[in-house]
Amino acid sequence: MADMSPYKIKMPEQEPYVRNKNFDEVSFGYTAEMAIAEANRCLNCKNKPCVSGCPVHVRIPEFIALVASGDFLGAYEIINQTNSFPAVCGRVCPQERQCEGKCVRGIKGESVAIGRLERFVADYYMQNGSKGVKIAPANGKKVAVIGAGPAGLTCAGDLARKGYKVTVFEAFHTAGGVLVYGIPEFRLPKKIVASEIDGLKKMGVEILTDMVIGKVLSVDEIIEMGYEAVFIGSGAGLPMFMGIEGENSLGVYSANEFLTRINLMKAYLDDYDTPIRKSRSVAVVGGGNVAMDAARCAKRLGAEHVYIIYRRGEAEMPARREEIHHAKEEEIDFKLLCNPTRIISDETGAVTHIECIEMQLGEPDASGRRSPEVVPNSEFILEVDTVIMALGTSPNPLIRQTTAGLETNRKGCFVVDENLKTTKAGVYAGGDAVTGAATVILAMGAGKSAARSIDEYLTQKQ
Amino acid sequence: MFVILDKKVLNEQVTWLTLDAPFIARKVQPGQFVIIRIDEKGERIPLTVADFNAEKGTVSIVFQAVGFTTKKLAAMSVGDSILDCVGPLGCPTNFASPKKAIVIGGGVGCAIAYPQAKALKNMGVETTVITGFRNRDIVILEQEMRNASDSYYVTTDDGSYGEKGFVTDVLKRLIAAEKYDLVIAIGPVPMMKFVAETTRTYGIRTIVSLNPIMIDGTGMCGGCRVIVDGQTKFACVDGPDFDGHKVDFDSLMRRNGLYRNEEDHACRMEGAVNG
Numbered sequence: 258m259a260d261m262s263p264y265k266i267k268m269p270e271q272e273p274y275v276r277n278k279n280f281d282e283v284s285f286g287y288t289a290e291m292a293i294a295e296a297n298r299c300l301n302c303k304n305k306p307c308v309s310g311c312p313v314h315v316r317i318p319e320f321i322a323l324v325a326s327g328d329f330l331g332a333y334e335i336i337n338q339t340n341s342f343p344a345v346c347g348r349v350c351p352q353e354r355q356c357e358g359k360c361v362r363g364i365k366g367e368s369v370a371i372g373r374l375e376r377f378v379a380d381y382y383m384q385n386g387s388k389g390v391k392i393a394p395a396n397g398k399k400v401a402v403i404g405a406g407p408a409g410l411t412c413a414g415d416l417a418r419k420g421y422k423v424t425v426f427e428a429f430h431t432a433g434g435v436l437v438y439g440i441p442e443f444r445l446p447k448k449i450v451a452s453e454i455d456g457l458k459k460m461g462v463e464i465l466t467d468m469v470i471g472k473v474l475s476v477d478e479i480i481e482m483g484y485e486a487v488f489i490g491s492g493a494g495l496p497m498f499m500g501i502e503g504e505n506s507l508g509v510y511s512a513n514e515f516l517t518r519i520n521l522m523k524a525y526l527d528d529y530d531t532p533i534r535k536s537r538s539v540a541v542v543g544g545g546n547v548a549m550d551a552a553r554c555a556k557r558l559g560a561e562h563v564y565i566i567y568r569r570g571e572a573e574m575p576a577r578r579e580e581i582h583h584a585k586e587e588e589i590d591f592k593l594l595c596n597p598t599r600i601i602s603d604e605t606g607a608v609t610h611i612e613c614i615e616m617q618l619g620e621p622d623a624s625g626r627r628s629p630e631v632v633p634n635s636e637f638i639l640e641v642d643t644v645i646m647a648l649g650t651s652p653n654p655l656i657r658q659t660t661a662g663l664e665t666n667r668k669g670c671f672v673v674d675e676n677l678k679t680t681k682a683g684v685y686a687g688g689d690a691v692t693g694a695a696t697v698i699l700a701m702g703a704g705k706s707a708a709r710s711i712d713e714y715l716t717q718k719q
Numbered sequence: 720m721f722v723i724l725d726k727k728v729l730n731e732q733v734t735w736l737t738l739d740a741p742f743i744a745r746k747v748q749p750g751q752f753v754i755i756r757i758d759e760k761g762e763r764i765p766l767t768v769a770d771f772n773a774e775k776g777t778v779s780i781v782f783q784a785v786g787f788t789t790k791k792l793a794a795m796s797v798g799d800s801i802l803d804c805v806g807p808l809g810c811p812t813n814f815a816s817p818k819k820a821i822v823i824g825g826g827v828g829c830a831i832a833y834p835q836a837k838a839l840k841n842m843g844v845e846t847t848v849i850t851g852f853r854n855r856d857i858v859i860l861e862q863e864m865r866n867a868s869d870s871y872y873v874t875t876d877d878g879s880y881g882e883k884g885f886v887t888d889v890l891k892r893l894i895a896a897e898k899y900d901l902v903i904a905i906g907p908v909p910m911m912k913f914v915a916e917t918t919r920t921y922g923i924r925t926i927v928s929l930n931p932i933m934i935d936g937t938g939m940c941g942g943c944r945v946i947v948d949g950q951t952k953f954a955c956v957d958g959p960d961f962d963g964h965k966v967d968f969d970s971l972m973r974r975n976g977l978y979r980n981e982e983d984h985a986c987r988m989e990g991a992v993n994g
Contacts, residue, residue, distance in 0.1 A: 428937055430756055430763075430803040467805040469937055473742050494939040498951065505944060505951065505970055514940035522762060522934065530787055531762040531934075606973035653938055655956070 259300050263366025266295040268373050273586035277556045280442045280525055283583060287377040289329070296325035298362060299369045306359035307371060312702035313339045317356055317371055324374055333382040336375060341414045342407070342701065344383060344449045347376025349440060350698045351577045383452060390459040396420035398715055401484035403470045403656065406434020407697045408490030408688030410457060411704030417460040419712055424484070426468040431521065434492055435697065438521040439513070441550050443557070444580075471655030476663070476684060485718070486683045486711045489671060490704060493650040493689035499542070503600030508534065508608035512543070512551045512647035519554050536643035538562040540611045542597055543647030544574035549581065551645045552589045563589050564639060568596040568616050568629040594618070596629065598636060600644055610638050650694045668693055676710040677703060685711055720800040724777060729859040732783050733827050734793045735769065741776030743806045749834040750812030750928065750960050753778065754936045756803040757791055764788050765933055767831040767959070768807065778804070781830030808936040809959045812926065814838065817901035819845045821893060822868070823886050823914055825906020826852060829860050831928060832905040836867040845869050849889045851910065855880035887913050894921050901926070904963060908972050915963035925963035929954045931974055946970050
């Protein structure tokens with residue numbers, strides 16, 4: 258009989274006033290007792306709506322049943338069959354819109370804490386699981402993967418498991434993509450990402466860093482080097498700006514720059530060389546996870562006041578619920594239903610204020626969300642010395658500009674068929690490079706599908 | 720790891736390093752840059768490629784030791800390695816087909832102007848080089864520049880070497896006397912600004928190489944945004960070369976001062992060409 262408590266077992270975490278001054282992980286994760294208790298809330302229902310909500314179809318009730326019985330390593334095996342990086346997904350997936358959003362227990366009360374259980378199982382495996390890696394017998398075929406982010410790493414892992422010799426080309430000096438430059442340490446510790454990548458290397462995946470494809474090598478040259486298929490998972494790296502007055506003032510960052518300085522370059526640690534400006538009052542523009550991450554980083558760097566400025570309401574925010582909740586606890590000041598109109602600077606060009614205008618919600622737009630409309634003559638001014646634009650990103654043009662025969666759409670995203678095959682023979686693409694900015698788990702799902710398609714293509718080609 | 724194969728101290732502050740970087744050497748063209756990181760805790764700094772040799776697999780960088788990282792780099796020796804070197808980044812210079820060109824290098828900017836002059840000379844273009852320095856002690860690459868040009872002028876602010884005055888003094892004289900169809904100016908931002916003002920009235924195509932703050936060099940951070948012709952451009956992917964008549968130099972100067980107050984840090988391109 259399932260535990261019918263309407264509430265999830267709480268996950269222990271750092272107190273808000275403590276954690277908003279450090280970069281250690283916010284949540285400590287479940288203990289084994291907590292995990293078993295939470296697993297007992299699962300009804301193990303027949304039609305498994307949670308599985309249909311998961312982009313990589315983790316067999317959720319099966320792994321939860323094993324957690325309930327205390328077989329944590331068995332549970333890991335189940336998850337790992339469809340999800341290569343559960344320690345990452347358990348922490349960063351928007352579960353409330355995926356598996357947990359479909360959970361029957363969520364109808365009356367809170368859903369089963371599937372994300373927390375996944376995280377527990379993955380962390381348990383990292384500490385107690387087998388360190389041995391199964392290496393598939395080599396099939397003698399080489400595949401190149403461009404981009405060591407969630408899509409590329411997943412694709413590389415799946416192909417390596419099938420015996421392919423995989424080389425991943427990464428532009429940055431560290432593999433991980435958004436998992437290392439974007440998502441902060443306090444939400445996803447970098448040692449977890451490094452451990453997942455080590456696992457891939459042990460499987461024989463070769464990762465070449467500092468390789469900007471489109472510059473140092475073209476896709477055609479990679480094919481000439483003997484790679485029989487190429488997967489492009491180059492992400493959506495170019496930051497968008499609003500195009501408002503004062504946006505090039507000193508102290509206006511893209512969230513990409515702000516987060517990269519902090520997460521990848523570790524500007525928050527004294528013994529690293531990369532600088533970051535000290536801010537007193539910060540406005541972050543946007544309502545996604547990136548905006549929450551930027552705001553919470555700014556707070557941790559010592560800003561006295563941090564605003565989130567978002568043109569719709571809280572219900573419309575694309576960020577994970579947990580991140581919004583954590584941000585509020587950490588004293589981030591939400592200015593909802595307002596939008597910046599200009600950035601004001603002093604005679605040296607440094608930001609002093611941001612002017613905003615109030616918005617109201619009108620009719621639903623193409624995305625189904627009610628579109629924000631300006632409330633006339635409602636301008637107001639906030640005193641800030643830093644503005645961070647977290648408005649989304651678009652695909653990097655370096656590969657499309659240097660590869661003949663690779664079609665892209667109006668937004669610069671690669672055009673692919675249902676098998677993620679591009680318009681160029683032997684070349685596949687997936688993740689943000691195809692969809693525009695989306696989530697880690699969708700990119701991982703695309704990496705999996707592409708690996709399957711590449712395997713079929715190369716098997717048939719024989 | 721990228722091994723330092725050669726090191727030349729060009730003057731008290733400016734150093735020339737040749738790195739073993741075969742992949743980059745095969746692809747790099749004049750006008751492009753690399754981003755280097757010395758060690759695990761280092762920052763990423765962009766440095767324009769001063770010379771390269773595809774056969775030997777080498778790439779040379781020249782920098783002024785003014786910031787934390789450039790000072791550390793200057794202290795390294797032949798045989799040492801730097802951890803990361805990424806490139807070639809940015810667009811190669813679009814020379815088009817000029818007949819008579821002037822290449823201007825100011826201070827350490829000379830090192831970046833050098834491959835431009837060399838390329839033009841090799842293309843058979845009648846190439847004039849004008850270099851400018853504060854004084855005699857910091858004159859660099861004189862012989863190299865002479866070899867890469869048909870006529871060579873050197874100016875110093877205090878007259879201790881060559882002509883007393885600024886590069887623009889020589890430039891004004893030359894373009895008033897004869898017809899030139901390309902000017903390339905690389906150096907401190909104020910110098911590039913005055914060169915562009917000088918050539919504007921003559922309608923001579925003028926290319927400048929910009930040096931804003933950046934991290935990734937692939938368009939990702941947006942830190943290197945500059946205003947060109949009223950539009951925001953990213954120097955790393957749209958440049959670093961731009962039409963000198965369209966660049967908003969004043970906003971560039973302000974942005975380059977962004978980290979001046981943050982302790983010892985200086986991460987401006989070329990380690991402060993603007994010095």
